[in-house]
Amino acid sequence: MKYSLWNLLRQAPRGHRDWPQAWRNPEPKESYDVIIIGAGGHGLATAYYLAKEHGITRTAVLEKGWLGGGNTGRNTTIVRSNYLWDESAHLYEHSLRLFETLSQDLNFNVMFSPRGVINLAHNEHDLKELRRRGHACRLNGIDYEMVTPREIKEIAPIINISRSIRYPVLGGAMQRRAGNARHDAVAWGLARRADEFGVDIIQNCEVTGIDVRDGRVTGVQTTRGAIRANRIGAVPAGHASVVASMAGLRLPVESHTLQAMVTEPVKPVIDTVIMSNTVHVYISQSDKGELVLGAGIDGYNSYSQKGGINVIEHQLEGLCELYPIVSRLKIMRAWGGIVDIAPDASPIISKTPVEGFYINCGWGTGGFKATPGSGWVFAHTIAQDRPHRLNEAFSLGRFESGLLIDEHGAAAVAH
Amino acid sequence: MMLIPCPWCGDRLDAEFTCGGEAHIVRPDPATASDAEWADYLFMRKNPKGVHHERWFHAHGCRRWFHITRDTVNHRILAVYAITDSAPEAAG
Ligand SMILES: Cc1cc2nc3c(=O)[nH]c(=O)nc-3n(C[C@H](O)[C@H](O)[C@H](O)COP(=O)(O)OP(=O)(O)OC[C@H]3O[C@@H](n4cnc5c(N)ncnc54)[C@H](O)[C@@H]3O)c2cc1C
């Protein structure tokens, strides 16, 4: 049923008891045209665009937990496209544009809010780096302008721009079209539309093996039995290496715990997103009023969704200096997600040496913003058995050719 | 957060250390290695969910390197051994 004012009114007298469920909970079939491993935002977007753009609807999305329960439901929801290199700029910009119309497209309010994202500079090098990235962005048609400490203070009065703090704010750069979106809604909206197209989203179904015969995939083994398909797209985020190894592949990613937290809710105090690479602090405010704070990764491989407390302490130290009013707020919740970090801080959206097996991973600390764009190009890659122009450079082969896409400045700390 | 048993200093908080990543990666001969072998050496990693052999450096202590075998799911430390030693058999 369409979500509309008309249907809202129609349901009202019945106490909203007759809304149909948003997606089915189907039993796995014996075979599909395409299997997607992982019902995070990227996996669901892949299934959605496979149906919408390529007419492929005999698709199963297999999820070991519940849909959106991985990094999709754990991130700090920042959406922006101010990346340095052409390849990344084009890919993330494509995704940002999809975000701009995603609510209408999905008939589901993903609460995309282009409230602007500011990156702070605390030293000369930061300023130069932001200026360089700003120039690169504008050459790619992406808005990214320098802002002075005064301007930042006007936009976000809670920031401390005193010159006497340990890492004073010397300036910043702002992408006004950037912002954030409701992460769960992105997953739910995509799931609902994919389901309407006939896609089977199968939760509590862990892929435990990938069947390969004569260099071709033929299906998967799961905790709910064997399922056949000649095309398999893996989008398992932090578990990329585990899933790839089932097909006998090695990947250039390592898994780390990345943490975030929220404070108790307060009245609106900040209506933009501000991030700082140097002191590793970033802040925004949710609609509920919680301040959403992102910390860093633990410095060692981990498959535990529980991170080190010292990482949180480190982020809070910087936070209290930059935004003194938060020092008396309570932290309500802190959590972690397992992120898959690639050596050049860029994703891998690629065919693999195993025919019919495609991988989409390496989004690390910053893939939420790419959710629709990633699904869009991955669907193309699977449907056509060749990458789209936008993801050609993000191949597994780049680690052999040396054509890395080094986005550490735009991606390593800022998410 | 973990207690790392430094072979020289004893149990210390992990914040005193830096992790040097996967251990026992053998450098191929650059004169004869293919691009694929070189890429594998530089970039490809086991990244296991479970037992991992890795190098640690006691940066804010004795400043020495050593090996640890650790479970990446529950952070249990299964073995500590010298930087010159090969991986213990029993710990996988
Ligand atoms: C704390 C934190 C903050 C972040 N902040 C931001 C941000 O502000 N902006 C931004 O752009 N990005 C951010 N990110 C990164 C972003 O969350 C991820 O890059 C993105 O959500 C990845 O989406 P995904 O769909 O690939 O992964 P996921 O949502 O993790 O989905 C992968 C799914 O695969 C499933 N799976 C794995 N193995 C199997 C298997 N064997 N069988 C079946 N299913 C399997 C998992 O259960 C999971 O649901 C942040 C991440 C974290 C952890």
Ligand SMILES: [Zn+2]
């Ligand atoms: Zn020591």
